[in-house]
Amino acid sequence: MRNTICEDLNISDIGKDVSLSGWVDRRRDHGGVIFIDLRDHSGYLQLTFNPEDGNKLFKKAEKLRNESVISVTGIITERPTESINENIPTGKIELNVKKLKVLNEVKNNLPFPVSIYDDENTKEELRIKYRYLDLRRGKLIKNLKTRHQIIKIARKFLDENGFTEIETPLLTKSTPEGARDFLVPSRLSKGDFFALPQSPQLYKQLLMIGGLNNYYQIAKCFRDEDLRADRQPEFTQLDIEMSFIEEEEIINFNERLIKKIWKDILNIDLINNFPRMTWKEAMDNYGTDRPDTRYEMLLRNVSSIMGDIGFNIFTKTIDSGGEIKCITVKEGNSNISNVRIKPGGDIFKVAQEAGAGGLAFIRVKENDIDTIGAIKNGLNKSKINQLLELTGAESGDLILFGAGPTTIVNQSLDRVRQYLAKELDILKTKNNMWNFLWITDFPMFERNDDENRLEALHHPFCAPKGIEVNNKNESNNELESSIAQAYDLVLNGLELGGGSIRIHQSDLQKEVLKTIGLSETEIHDKFGFLIEALEMGAPPHGGIAFGLDRIVMLMIGAESIRETIAFPKNQQSRCLLTKAPSIVSKEQLKELEIEITVEE
């Protein structure tokens, strides 16, 4: 069907008899001569059809339409000098076609043009529904090839460092905690269900207990939760686990892996020793555990300065155990009007949606400040100086205050900070920065106020710092407030991956599971196999998992991980191409003894 491809042809092939196959990318019919841009997976080549080469052939060529699949044979000829196309690698040559075979025709109107000069405007709905056409446009294929390269580099690196790639089951056990499971009914055990894995977490731990030493997997994971631009119901983790290892070694090893990927793919030399920040520092200074460190605008706690100035909201906040924090917007006086901060304003709304009642403000001027009377009245010269010193605010800057429960203040100022970074175009100039950051020292648990119980912040298999298994009389309090040996890798405000040293002692594991509210029975039913395994000589171990889709997304500069996935789902978690999920036959349901109760 072909003996060469577009990218292999150049001026040295002039005079050669060749055959190629591919798609009609575009046609230009001049009546007397017809030009066809032939596209194959490797590039483009201009075909020419002349009436002198036979009426039958020419008539056939006249009927060719975009995206027809053809096979052609002819002679490579040199283009006239004035007809050279500098824009394509084969621009100096063309194929004078002697034989044309139409392998497949396009029956209907195409839902969108495949050959494109402007492919940005196609509705994503159509791009996903006709993914095979979108793929033909090349950009997606390029993304998928980058993804392939990243995986290849990771595989090679891990292989060279003594890691073994192991597949773990997709039909597995539903576990409490964490995301909602996708369930798969069992036919042989009617009424029972498998769950698709949210991650291979426990399997990889069992591999360590099995003495594998070093494991990795390009692992499909499934979480039945609502979608976002960077979240799909099925996604891929680069999953890694190591034995006899400590936090520091895992962090250092994975930095080398990340540096290798960035170097080989983007030719970027990332700095040695990514910055580290404890969870507490992140929460204090940024209000989030995944801070975007490309810009400052840090949160500052001003409770001690502003708490006693007699401003009612501040006073109440302190009395009820809350905090007053602020961010300083450089040159905010000229950039941000009062209207935007007050009720109804866009910045106000951002804070409000995050739970804040509003935003107090101070505009710093030359030797003076501008704010509402209730605040200004309580501020003497010394207070103002303390404030300016703590915030670093100068004349022209705007200080925005949040007051209330710590979590709300952090969340709202974090959102305002991110919002302003976009609004003020701070990110635009810092888009190309790769600010990797390790967040460490996460608390083991956080309180779920709705259910009034503790939850594992990472997952309940993280090892706490400095809590010994032998101290069985350890007060629960100490475990509850303990710090996990856990770490997240954050890049420009996005969580790229996270991991921890795992608990390798059964007693401690049981204590942790009890702390998050599981009964002895539940522990036995849900995690009995793990506890048992930990009782039979489990080595200390730990690891990490990276969100592969997100890594690819950032490296190719895409806005959504859908651009990194061949056949993604839409926001309703539906496959627009295959129309999955869909109803199944009564027979299938009967076999599983499943009854549908939903109407319709």
Added chain:
RNA sequence: GGGACCGUAGUUCAACUGGUUAGAGCACCGCCCUGUCACGGCGGAAGUUGCGGGUUCGAAUCCCGUCGGUCCCGCCA
């Protein structure tokens, strides 16, 4: 579960403040054209303005509902 934005020809868009027969590029069909490369020229076909209801003398435009899409909140150990 909630909020915001969007939905007009196969497609990308237009249609002012509610006012003639809803327009244009590309694609499609026909004719012309021998050096184009986003070829060009002439002509043609193509619309339940997502769907349903309401307001109005009159609705693509305003209102309500609904369906679909995107972004976000909740959710995602």
